[in-house]
Ligand SMILES: Nc1ncnc2c1ncn2[C@@H]1O[C@H](COP(=O)(O)OP(=O)(O)OP(=O)(O)O)[C@@H](O)[C@H]1O
């Protein structure tokens with residue numbers, strides 16, 4: 001019993017200390033005199049690795065999810081004779097929920113894990129220490145560009161996901177199932193509001209992007225510098241970010257759409 | 261010209277723990293400016309750890325380390341990085357940046373810390389690489405180098421900025437006799453011509469002693485012996501003699517601390 005309490009205490013202390021270290025990492029990497037000439041090429045490179053290379057999985061997933069939504073929406077709505085509303089349903093579910101959440105989950109698996117593994121390996125091979133000894137702060141050289149790139153990429157990817165998904169929905173509903181395209185699009189335009197739905201979706205994806213990339217760089221920088229350490233850190237990135245995304249999504253949804 | 265006994269780095273009353281294990285116990289030593297100081301001792305005594313403490317990557321549990329009178333561990337993060345820009349360190353593992361070519365690695369410190377033009381940097385990089393015999397390998401990636409080549413490329417990177425103070429962790433490990441001769445020459449030339457303070461950690465005793473001005477022998481967290489190379493070579497102390505001659509048995513332990521072998525082999529292992 002005493003041992004259990006001891007362990008519980010130690011685990012709690014470790015967790016709290018880790019949160020502290022994560023905060024420290026954030027402040028050391030972001031609160032600094034901006035050096036755009038140094039940052040820009042590094043940022044562009046990371047935008048490519050983190051953002052552009054995630055495009056394929058985002059587009060393919062967006063397309064299929066949009067198509068499935070179109071199909072499911074049609075089969076349900078057709079019973080009530082309101083299949084014209086399928087456009088509205090597809091667009092709202094994508095813009096409000098599925099685009100930010102699914103993009104974030106895919107982003108954590110595709111880009112978050114890669115960032116953790118890369119930084120972890122840099123730590124294990126003493127490359128981070130090497131930067132330090134050359135007098136270059138790895139927080140600014142390695143961590144900061146990745147943080148920014150993740151933060152910038154996520155909302156863009158999420159928007160692309162929503163657009164491709166809506167297009168996929170229209171493929172199924174209009175081109176395949178034969179809903180009149182005028183009512184499909186008109187219904188959608190009438191019901192999706194920019195300030196309510198689009199903006200809230202973007203806010204969600206900004207929050208998710210920030211959380212994922214923060215977890216990813218922290219786990220990489222904080223990992224035990226061995227093969228198992230890196231593999232555990234990579235797993236933790238995916239698990240923690242996924243849980244954080246789902247939990248935060250509920251909170252954000254309640255805050256945004258909960259005032260009836 | 262540096263004074264003869266001008267102190268560049270001062271380690272005083274340093275204690276450092278790794279978990280339950282005490283690596284340094286009240287260790288004090290001084291590293292004179294413009295000289296080559298060798299730090300030797302059995303594998304696992306903490307030589308690499310000492311270099312990392314000096315570089316500010318590890319923090320001592322007790323005691324201080326000062327470089328040019330500044331306490332390394334009391335500096336702000338920013339000042340610490342400024343200080344490090346004046347240091348060069350050759351890591352035991354080389355630690356080349358794997359996303360850059362060999363030339364890119366050597367050019368990196370020059371690019372971040374100087375305003376030199378591309379062409380000047382290119383020429384400097386070629387000179388440094390030539391000095392370690394790797395001019396022809398400049399466009400290779402670190403993964404395409406052998407262990408010894410990677411070490412030499414890392415050495416070229418460490419000396420790229422001509423820092424005031426250089427730490428070499430095992431510069432000769434994995435080098436063939438010719439490369440070893442070249443590196444010894446290079447290190448001593450850098451020191452004599454440019455007056456760099458150099459600290460060499462190495463197990464190649466006679467080679468290191470041939471260029472060192474002063475030697476510290478560390479064992480069990482303490483300075484076991486110190487002096488000019490001749491003094492140590494001629495030492496009567498059985499522990500020093502054993503280490504210098506490389507004899508397997510004697511008072512200096514070869515083993516990591518462990519329970520008696522006999523107990524472990526024949527003891528009750530339930
Ligand atoms: N990250 C670490 N965590 C825990 N203990 C460590 C760590 N790194 C080193 N040690 C311990 O610290 C001691 C000193 O290690 P260090 O690498 O400084 O030895 P060394 O003198 O450089 O040895 P060698 O000549 O083999 O390079 C070793 O006994 C090692 O077990």
Ligand SMILES: [Mg+2]
Nearest residue numbers: 307308352429
């Ligand atoms: Mg070592």
